[in-house]
Amino acid sequence: MGPIEIKPYIYWVGAVDWGVRDFHGYITERGTTYNNYLIMDDQITLVDTVKHDFSTVTIENIKKLTDPKKIKNLVINHIEPDHASSIDAIMDIIPHAKIYITERGRKGVERYWSGSGWDFKVVKTGETLNTGKYTLTFLETPMLHWPDSMVTYIKEVGLLISQDAFGQHIATASRFDDEFLATNPWYELEDAIIDYYANILMPFGQLIKGKIEEIIKLGLKIEMIAPDHGLIWRKDPNRIIKMYLDMATGFADMKVAIIYDTMWQSTEKMVMPIMGGIKEEGVDCKVVKLRSSPMSVAIKEFWKARGCLVGVPTLNNLMFPSVAEFIYHLGGLRPKNRIVGAFGSYGWGGGGVKEAYEYFKRFGMDVFEPGVQVQFSPSLEDEKSCYQFGREFAKKVKEYHSKFNSL
Numbered sequence: 158m159g160p161i162e163i164k165p166y167i168y169w170v171g172a173v174d175w176g177v178r179d180f181h182g183y184i185t186e187r188g189t190t191y192n193n194y195l196i197m198d199d200q201i202t203l204v205d206t207v208k209h210d211f212s213t214v215t216i217e218n219i220k221k222l223t224d225p226k227k228i229k230n231l232v233i234n235h236i237e238p239d240h241a242s243s244i245d246a247i248m249d250i251i252p253h254a255k256i257y258i259t260e261r262g263r264k265g266v267e268r269y270w271s272g273s274g275w276d277f278k279v280v281k282t283g284e285t286l287n288t289g290k291y292t293l294t295f296l297e298t299p300m301l302h303w304p305d306s307m308v309t310y311i312k313e314v315g316l317l318i319s320q321d322a323f324g325q326h327i328a329t330a331s332r333f334d335d336e337f338l339a340t341n342p343w344y345e346l347e348d349a350i351i352d353y354y355a356n357i358l359m360p361f362g363q364l365i366k367g368k369i370e371e372i373i374k375l376g377l378k379i380e381m382i383a384p385d386h387g388l389i390w391r392k393d394p395n396r397i398i399k400m401y402l403d404m405a406t407g408f409a410d411m412k413v414a415i416i417y418d419t420m421w422q423s424t425e426k427m428v429m430p431i432m433g434g435i436k437e438e439g440v441d442c443k444v445v446k447l448r449s450s451p452m453s454v455a456i457k458e459f460w461k462a463r464g465c466l467v468g469v470p471t472l473n474n475l476m477f478p479s480v481a482e483f484i485y486h487l488g489g490l491r492p493k494n495r496i497v498g499a500f501g502s503y504g505w506g507g508g509g510v511k512e513a514y515e516y517f518k519r520f521g522m523d524v525f526e527p528g529v530q531v532q533f534s535p536s537l538e539d540e541k542s543c544y545q546f547g548r549e550f551a552k553k554v555k556e557y558h559s560k561f562n563s564l
């Protein structure tokens with residue numbers, strides 16, 4: 158696409174990945190971008206690199222602005238390979254440049270490229286780099302979302318280069334929020350933000366809230382947020398900050414996600430009466446069938462809803478594998494402020510629903526018990542039980558949701 162000036166003398170020099178659909182298991186149906194930024198100041202400084210496959214793209218973008226050999230400093234905000242795996246390609250051009258990075262970042266880079274001999278300048282929160290007109294201030298953001306993470310703030314233009322935070326996986330010809338929203342609806346961007354937050358940042362809500370509050374307390378004037386994925390927040394950075402605070406504080410729609418799989422359609426037959434009971438209570442419902450939907454979609458729909466019912470067939474006295482994978486994946490994301498329950502069918506011996514509850518509790522989730530089970534295919538009586546289960550769960554979700562209304 159070529160470099161794009163985002164602030165005076167500061168350019169986006171990244172890459173658009175139109176084709177990526179599997180991002181370490183997370184399905185990126187809209188593709189993504191790897192954003193990095195070149196500061197054309199007295200000391201030319203590059204902030205972040207891009208995924209290795211796109212190293213020539215960013216180098217060509219830089220060449221349109223300057224001779225890459227003139228770069229004096231490389232800032233590495235985050236060492237995950239989608240941002241840092243072009244370090245070697247960049248450092249081959251500027252072997253004597255100084256790399257500004259956190260201590261954990263340095264250790265990580267030295268593991269990835271042992272014996273590189275690169276010149277690291279380890280930085281802590283509040284330390285600065287003056288490039289001439291601009292002052293870059295570094296702010297460590299450990300565990301947001303890796304231990305090495307930091308962000309870079311440029312006070313003269315109120316620019317926060319936020320690495321993964323505030324990003325979205327969207328490949329688009331637009332670089333800015335207002336540019337994208339001129340021809341696309343807000344819900345498309347909103348969906349991408351929630352998808353990204355749910356699949357990557359869900360475990361870190363409290364840290365996110367704390368870090369945003371810390372930034373607010375520091376009184377930093379933020380005119381623009383430039384993340385390392387997706388659109389740059391030029392028009393309305395406060396919109397994404399507010400959205401992150403909401404999500405970190407317990408935001409969810411007052412609805413139920415039913416996420417299930419089925420072997421011979423018995424568990425599937427339970428879905429409709431359960432949904433009927435939920436709807437009878439005036440609660441909206443979203444149904445996701447595992448194996449028909451990417452895991453990341455199931456995670457996103459889980460995150461959007463205040464309550465989730467997991468439909469789990471029993472296989473060999475255990476959870477059906479696709480459902481086990483979903484619950485296990487969810488456990489790692491440590492969801493808060495959601496209530497879960499389970500239902501499912503079994504043949505000769507149960508076990509799936511019981512095991513689902515064991516895992517819910519192991520992962521510290523709020524549970525609605527007991528679940529409902531049927532042997533073989535649901536009878537009319539079983540369908541009534543499912544309907545009632547749906548109603549009772551919806552009542553509980555409404556009660557559970559009411560405590561978040563004031564947030």
Ligand code: FEO
Binds near residue numbers: 235237239302321385
């Ligand atoms: Fe986009 Fe944590 O890397």
